[in-house]
Amino acid sequence: MEMVEKALHIASKAHEGQYRKLTEIPYITHPVAVGMLLMKAGYPDNVVAAGILHDTVEDTSLTLEDIKLNFGEKTAEIVAGCSEPDKSLSWEKRKEHTIEFLKTASKEIRAVACADKLHNIRSIRNDYEQVGEEVWKRFKRGKEKQKWYYTNVVESLGAQGTFALLEELRNEVELLFH
Template sequence: MPFTTVDQAINLAAKAHAGQKRKATEVPYISHPYSVGMLLLKAGCSEDIVIAGILHDTIEDTLVTEKDIEEMFGKKVAELVTMASEPDKSLSWEERKQHTIDHLSEASEEACYVICADKLHNLRSMVSDYEKLGESLWSRFKKGRDRQEWYYRSLLASLEKKIPGTPMVKALTVEIEKLF
């Protein structure tokens, strides 16, 4: 039986993120993009959106390019991955995060789902780690609890305007309240 394009995306992401770990853990990084894809699948998103979720960090954190993704999965997937990626990594944390928040007002509904699933999985991981580590969790981040809270609450406010009332936005709200 041939692989589906979702299988191809999982394989590409696994190879691209090989050897990477989740922040300050021993958890293989691929668990994050895979989980993002599964959240999108559970939300009933199209195959292109699920694939974009699986590949959402490849342009930002690996040698995979937007052109590579477009050649393998098409223009729509490449655009969604690009929309979910942070710009220039040489910018400050605040500039990159503000760009993401501001960019949501222009992003398509599909891109908002990818971004929301990414942040939802990040928050769920943070909540789980907070339950084990308590306040020491915040030492993992260049910016502490207050700036993380600002970022996630700002994202939520933007996402509530773009994809209001969706189960994914409701889940994001729950996780933000648990963590902060």
């Protein structure tokens, strides 16, 4: 089975029964959209597969070892780089770690993280257009903390130079928060 198709199959099974935050939208739509953004931007199959699998280790029973066995070391490294290392920490500590880590992460990890955030921010913006300020009630930390996080992620992702997906993310963050 081709790598991207295999990633779609495994991620679909792993995320079965999960939904996007406070919606009836099946969760799998998010990793598929992330993979599509990466594919459209011209990234190789292992990066696209990592984008599709980026939330599996964090949110399902799949392990990094499972990903390494099915997709190889490089794809597993990218997924590991896009996963929060310690879910027991506070939201602020986890987000601070992500912001710092992305400054020096590999270009593949930065691409997947960027595509992930780009799809998230577009989803938030779409929901904002539907329900207005109510959208921020979905987030325990509210609008100002989301603005802080996304603004800092954009800066961290650009620490090693800019790329097309980052410019799209920067524009979306600007549209939503300014």
